[in-house]
Amino acid sequence: KAGVTQTPRYLIKTRGQQVTLSCSPISGHRSVSWYQQTPGQGLQFLFEYFSETQRNKGNFPGRFSGRQFSNSRSEMNVSTLELGDSALYLCASSRNDQRSGANVLTFGAGSRLTVL
């Protein structure tokens, strides 16, 4: 079973540009979440989509947006890039852990964004 696929793996942008990142979840998973990882802040929740609807949103400015398509694939967009947006952006799809009942996220390898 293929895992979570994120593209591109690495990209470099300059301040003021915009970027679109793509995520293909595990087949059959309908929930897709996005996280930002930075050295100082750790992993921070951006948003979660289920059946093309945003169900949860983290504390990020409106420059960060996302969407989900009918095939569960998701994209996130960051407009007017700032230096502080440099980070690893992680996408995850979810399943239920039968032993504990927890919703377990399976992460992709991430998209490393560098803003110059």
Added chain:
Amino acid sequence: DQQVKQNSPSLSVQEGRISILNCDYTNSMFDYFLWYKKYPAEGPTFLISISSIKDKNEDGRFTVFLNKSAKHLSLHIVPSQPGDSAVYFCAASAGSNYKLTFGKGTLLTVNP
């Protein structure tokens, strides 16, 4: 306000010994707790989880303990192996919410 805290940025242990990673939380609504491991250039990988109705969950070399009254959980790895060297993240969620709140991670180094 950091709701999930991992107060030790790093931990070093000898191969074969026990590794104990700790995590504290402040939000009483959290009822599921998870541990993830992350190698450089890879996404976090799920290790083990526990619900708030339990105080212990085991999976092979990994055991998670939960102390609800102290709002504290720990991950025990026995025996530790060099391949366990990675950053370990503690995470928590409330109800059926798919949003996870992560700690900032602990870098575990297992020395041969």
